[in-house]
Amino acid sequence: MRGVTQTLPAAEPVEEVIGRGLWTDALARLRHNRAAMISLIVLVCVIVLVLLGPSASPYAYDDTNFDAISLPPSAGDAHYFGTDTLGRDLFVRTLIGGRLSLLVGLVATLVSLVIGVSYGATAGYFGGRVDHLMMRIVDILYAMPFLFLVILLLVFFGRNLLLMFVAIGAINWLDMARIVRGQTLSLRRREFVEAAVVGGVPPFTIIRRHIVPNLLGIVAVYVTLTIPQVMLVESFLSFLGLGVQEPMTSWGALVNEGARGMETTPWMLIFPALFLAATLFCFNFVGDGLRDALDPADRK
Amino acid sequence: MFRYSVKRFLGAGPTLLILVALAFFLMRAAPGGPFDAERPVSPAVRANLERAYHLDEPLLQQFGRYVAGLVRGDFGPSFQYPDYTVTELIREGFPVSLRIGAFAMLLALLAGVTAGILAALRQNRAADAGIMAAAMTGISIPNFVIAPLLILLFAVHLDWLPGGGYGDGSLRYLMLPVVALALPQIAYIARLTRGSMVEVLRSPFIRTARAKGLPAHTVVLRHALKPALLPVVSYLGPATAALITGSVVIEQIFGIPGLGRFFVQGALNRDYTLVLGVVVFYGALIVVLNLIVDLLYAVLDPRVRYT
Numbered sequence: 001m002r003g004v005t006q007t008l009p010a011a012e013p014v015e016e017v018i019g020r021g022l023w024t025d026a027l028a029r030l031r032h033n034r035a036a037m038i039s040l041i042v043l044v045c046v047i048v049l050v051l052l053g054p055s056a057s058p059y060a061y062d063d064t065n066f067d068a069i070s071l072p073p074s075a076g077d078a079h080y081f082g083t084d085t086l087g088r089d090l091f092v093r094t095l096i097g098g099r100l101s102l103l104v105g106l107v108a109t110l111v112s113l114v115i116g117v118s119y120g121a122t123a124g125y126f127g128g129r130v131d132h133l134m135m136r137i138v139d140i141l142y143a144m145p146f147l148f149l150v151i152l153l154l155v156f157f158g159r160n161l162l163l164m165f166v167a168i169g170a171i172n173w174l175d176m177a178r179i180v181r182g183q184t185l186s187l188r189r190r191e192f193v194e195a196a197v198v199g200g201v202p203p204f205t206i207i208r209r210h211i212v213p214n215l216l217g218i219v220a221v222y223v224t225l226t227i228p229q230v231m232l233v234e235s236f237l238s239f240l241g242l243g244v245q246e247p248m249t250s251w252g253a254l255v256n257e258g259a260r261g262m263e264t265t266p267w268m269l270i271f272p273a274l275f276l277a278a279t280l281f282c283f284n285f286v287g288d289g290l291r292d293a294l295d296p297a298d299r300k
Numbered sequence: 301m302f303r304y305s306v307k308r309f310l311g312a313g314p315t316l317l318i319l320v321a322l323a324f325f326l327m328r329a330a331p332g333g334p335f336d337a338e339r340p341v342s343p344a345v346r347a348n349l350e351r352a353y354h355l356d357e358p359l360l361q362q363f364g365r366y367v368a369g370l371v372r373g374d375f376g377p378s379f380q381y382p383d384y385t386v387t388e389l390i391r392e393g394f395p396v397s398l399r400i401g402a403f404a405m406l407l408a409l410l411a412g413v414t415a416g417i418l419a420a421l422r423q424n425r426a427a428d429a430g431i432m433a434a435a436m437t438g439i440s441i442p443n444f445v446i447a448p449l450l451i452l453l454f455a456v457h458l459d460w461l462p463g464g465g466y467g468d469g470s471l472r473y474l475m476l477p478v479v480a481l482a483l484p485q486i487a488y489i490a491r492l493t494r495g496s497m498v499e500v501l502r503s504p505f506i507r508t509a510r511a512k513g514l515p516a517h518t519v520v521l522r523h524a525l526k527p528a529l530l531p532v533v534s535y536l537g538p539a540t541a542a543l544i545t546g547s548v549v550i551e552q553i554f555g556i557p558g559l560g561r562f563f564v565q566g567a568l569n570r571d572y573t574l575v576l577g578v579v580v581f582y583g584a585l586i587v588v589l590n591l592i593v594d595l596l597y598a599v600l601d602p603r604v605r606y607t
Contacts, residue, residue, distance in 0.1 A: 145582055149579065151567055152327070155575055156329070236549065240567070252442075255445055277437075285436065
């Protein structure tokens with residue numbers, strides 16, 4: 001009896017174990033994905049350049065100068081990307097256009113995020129007939145040529161930016177709704193949701209407090225993948241001349257202008273095209289990397 | 301199968317009707333009318349015009365008239381081309397668009413599936429990474445950026461191919477637009493094919509086929525390819541939609557007199573009826589093609605019929 005108590009060693013101070021949550025884990029994996037990390041750095045550079053670049057130039061995006069029409073790029077007079085057919089500085093225009101393209105990407109994605117998550121979570125949580133009806137509606141909407149409807153909207157109601165934001169966002173929520181619904185279906189059978197139900201928490205509070213926070217991972221992935229899609233739509237509309245109006249500009253509008261005179265003034269095409277393509281490319285890569293990082297089971 | 305087909309047919313109807321209704325009432329809700337010219341017309345003339353185009357009827361009746369016209373293939377008159385009906389414009393433009401679209405689809409399927417299979421067979425090796433990086437580039441770069449670059453390279457610098465126009469519709473003229481239109485779809489299809497091929501190659505029946513001692517190409521082409529192509533089949537619907545949307549810009553860039561160009565011109569000139577007609581026409585086309593794809597899928601994969 002005595003021996004036993006004697007041989008017990010003094011309790012060693014237990015090292016504090018820091019739990020590795022979903023996010024720390026995912027970030028660690030993401031950091032090992034070289035393509036995604038490079039893309040992320042490029043994206044940050046583009047965003048910083050777009051935000052700060054215009055103020056570093058002596059020109060404004062709508063300053064026309066008829067003595068400096070269609071100049072090739074040169075560092076001497078601070079026309080780093082050259083000028084366009086009205087003598088406006090292309091460096092500033094590209095960056096200002098980038099602001100708009102990115103802004104559309106973010107705002108419209110936010111719109112689609114809000115609609116998609118609330119719709120999908122509601123359908124998935126209530127299940128049964130509600131779910132069936134709501135998903136049938138999504139199926140029907142899926143078959144619609146939405147881009148054409150957006151064009152209709154812009155033609156009929158004039159080309160206004162706010163309308164474009166909302167319209168683009170409103171066409172992109174379908175994927176989000178489907179994914180969120182699928183996740184919610186499996187989440188709502190989990191114990192913590194049952195506990196909340198038993199505790200008498202009202203359904204929409206459960207959705208807001210217990211379901212949605214658990215969807216963040218998958219939603220983050222789709223947000224990163226939706227942003228380039230939305231930017232593509234915006235640039236498509238602007239390319240057709242249905243998007244932003246002069247003198248304001250966006251990458252799509254600049255590519256349109258550049259494509260018209262590409263034989264004589266190729267820089268007008270190349271710089272905006274490069275920015276647009278690089279940004280879309282990086283968003284896609286980061287999104288893919290994020291998906292792999294958050295869902296390692298999906299890796300091949 | 302019969303029950304499934306009937307269900308699908310019944311599903312396509314409401315979709316079409318909602319589309320037509322949405323487009324039609326949007327047009328009617330738009331500010332400004334078709335006769336708001338620079339010079340105001342006298343009330344009497346206006347009333348006559350409105351009577352001639354049935355604009356004085358109640359809205360629902362107009363809608364009914366429009367739908368009844370659609371059923372007969374009559375899309376109404378064009379506002380901006382007074383000598384043409386929208387139907388005539390569609391009949392003129394669509395064959396050109398169809399030709400380019402069909403070639404692009406064919407190219408996208410051939411190149412995309414081939415690239416996808418190659419990548420899957422070289423999984424996680426340099427060739428795989430290369431193909432997938434190229435595919436990502438193809439997805440990221442919009443085709444209205446690719447198209448001018450192609451023109452710059454092949455028409456302006458190398459002078460191999462005409463840089464625009466439709467000419468006599470020969471392959472020389474079609475080459476660049478078809479490639480520009482197909483590139484993003486090649487990329488999507490390659491990614492899809494790779495993903496499903498990788499999965500199929502890991503399944504037990506492929507192991508069995510290999511264990512039997514079948515040659516590698518038989519295993520891939522005879523056994524793995526068919527199930528691996530199922531996701532590609534279901535992507536055909538969205539691919540068609542994407543090609544149609546893409547054709548709008550491609551026709552604009554290459555100056556091809558297809559339906560997409562009419563659409564853009566109509567949109568910029570506020571030719572309401574033309575724009576409405578094209579949206580309805582393409583919408584119907586997409587809905588019908590989706591229906592065909594669904595049925596095709598059910599034939600290929602019997603499981604979906606019983607869900």
